[in-house]
Amino acid sequence: MLPQKKISILVVDDELSIRESLSGWLQQDGYEVATAADGIAAWAMIQENRYDIMLIDVKMPRMDGLSLLKKLRENDHTEAVVMMTAYGSIRDAVESMRLGAYDYLLKPFELEELSLTIEKLAGIQTLAMESMILRDRKPKVNHLDNLVGQSPPMQRLFDTIRDVAQSDATVLITGETGVGKELVARAIHVHSPRCYGAFIAINCGAFTEHLLESELFGHERGAFTDAKFAKKGRLELANAGTLFLDEVGDLSMKMQIDLLRVLETHEFTRVGGTEPLHSDFRVIAATHRDLQEAIREKAFRQDLFYRLNVVHLHVPPLRERREDIPLLAQYFLRRYATETNKKIDAIHPAAMEALLHYSWPGNVRELENAVERAVVVGKSRQIKLSDLPFTTPTGESLETGGLSLLEMERQHIARILALHSGNISSAAKVLGINRTTLYQKIKKYGLTP
Structure with missing residues (x-):
């Protein structure tokens, strides 16, 4: 179990009644709340204490x-900020x-609306916090060589x-393009008695x-025109x-027959040669194709399968x-920040939410490329939403505005509801929220379960 740390919030507003109202409401929601009457008082408090979220009056x-927000960013503070x-x-x-x-x-906004905003933001902050705790405390659990993951499937x-x-x-390793099949193969080799031998990879x-x-x-x-030397x-x-x-799965039928013979005997002959050779190797194969379907289509040999x-x-x-995703994003952030010698050590909550909601058709490889690009173009100590290069599932670019975060959330909730045939309990579990919160979001976005 991870230690449960309360999310801390600083409310900055010049009206006493608003500070007291918001403080009391957020404390009922289970948050630790402090207040400040203006930007100067808030800045002094920030020097002494760390806050996860800040509510700031304009x-x-x-x-x-706006001056306080600008001062925060100029001094590389990464607190999540909501303006009022x-x-x-x-x-x-x-x-x-x-x-x-x-x-x-x-203003005036419904306190329930504020609760929804803070709950969503607190969830992102908690995910990032848990990822860092798990990374620091259990590196052997969450990392296997270059494989990273704390989810049950990865465990x-x-x-x-x-x-x-x-x-x-x-x-035989299967999975979509970009999930890290070669990393799995290398991990098997490294942890095997053959680790002192070579790991030889070839893309068929x-x-x-x-x-x-x-x-x-x-x-x-x-053996052929360009074969000037034996190889x-x-x-x-x-x-x-x-x-x-x-x-x-991309092997031709002839090569499938040749490979099957080699796997059975571990003997082969060089092209243009006559002397049979023997090699003691272990085979690990990978494909993104459905080989059972390929067998039915007569495109892959059943005996080789x-x-x-x-x-x-x-x-x-x-x-x-x-x-x-948070664990992987932080892992890639540390790697590329070190490689480029840039002082970037955090991901803005809005950027993290975009990473969490994106569909990742290119899988881990696409996430790695996105973080690498963000580190290269980033100008502050945190990756911002505008630093991310990928597009939303509808094809609109986050880099050029694209969908608002609210619209991204609406589409994501609608997609999860559809996948679970409108089952509120199942959808809420996948989304990581309780049923009441999901009902509120369904009502907010006008969705139909």
């Missing part, structure tokens, strides 16, 4: 809300969002990798049949180690393990 004497004002204007809203505010509430995968690594059984879909034959089996000098193939190089056949599918490991897509 119009205040001495130092107004009774003098709402598009200009103030745009300026506060540009400076990194999470949301903008127009089961880690356990299976450790078990499978101790044998020489052939392994990256070569023509003729070139793949030469790459796998090697060739003798003069060892991947099968020879993998002796005493592991041979990783990526995208094995059985030879490869001794142990089957499936790597889940990122959209099915969203609880891993």
Whole structure:
């Protein structure tokens, strides 16, 4: 169990009645609340204490809300900020969002609306906090070599990798493009008795049949026009180690027959050669294709499938393990901040929410690219929403405005409800909120369960 830490909130407003009202309401919701009468008083308190969320009024004497927000960002503070004002204007809203505010509430607002905003923001802060605690306390649980994940599917995968690594059984790894199938294969090799041998990888879909034959089996000098020297193939190089056949589903029928023979005997002949060679290698194969469907379509040999599918490991897509997104994002942030020597150590809550709600068709590889790009273009100590390069599922770019965060949330809730046939309990569990909150959001967005 992770330690339960209350979310702390600082309410900054020049009206005493509003400070007392908001403080009492938020304390009933279970938050720790402090108050300040203006920007200068708030700034002094921030120097002594850390707050997770700040509610800041725009119009205040001495130092107004926008000035305080600007001062926070200039000094690399990463608190989540919600702006409040009774003098709402598009200009103030745009300026506060540009400076990194999470949301903008127009007075008078319903206290229930405030609760929903704070609850959503607190959830994001808690996820980030838990990810850092888990990362620091249980690195062996959440990391297996370069594999990262704290979700139940990844925990089961880690356990299976450790078990499978101790044998020489052939392994078939399935999963969508970008989920990290090669990382799984490397982890099996590293934890196996063959770890002192070579890990030899080849992408079966990256070569023509003729070139793949030469790459796998090697060739003798003069075997073909460009064969000026003899060359060892991947099968020879993998002796005493592991041979990783990526995208094995793309093999031609001829190469499937040749590979089946090699897997049965571990003997082969170089292209243009006559002497049979033997190699002691372990095979791990991977594919994003449905090989059972390929067998039905006569595009993949059933006997080869059985030879490869001794142990089957499936790597889940990122959209099915969203609880891993904060952990992965922080992992990639640390890596690329170190590589680029940039002082970026946090992800803005609005950016984290976008990462959590995005569908990730490119899986972990796309998330890694998004974080790397954000580190490269980022100008502050935190990744902002505007630093992210990907587009929403409708094709609109977050980088150029695209959908509002509210619209992203509405679409995400609608999609989850549809996937669970309107079952409120199931949808609420997937969304990570309680049934009451989900009912409120359904009513807020005019959705039909």
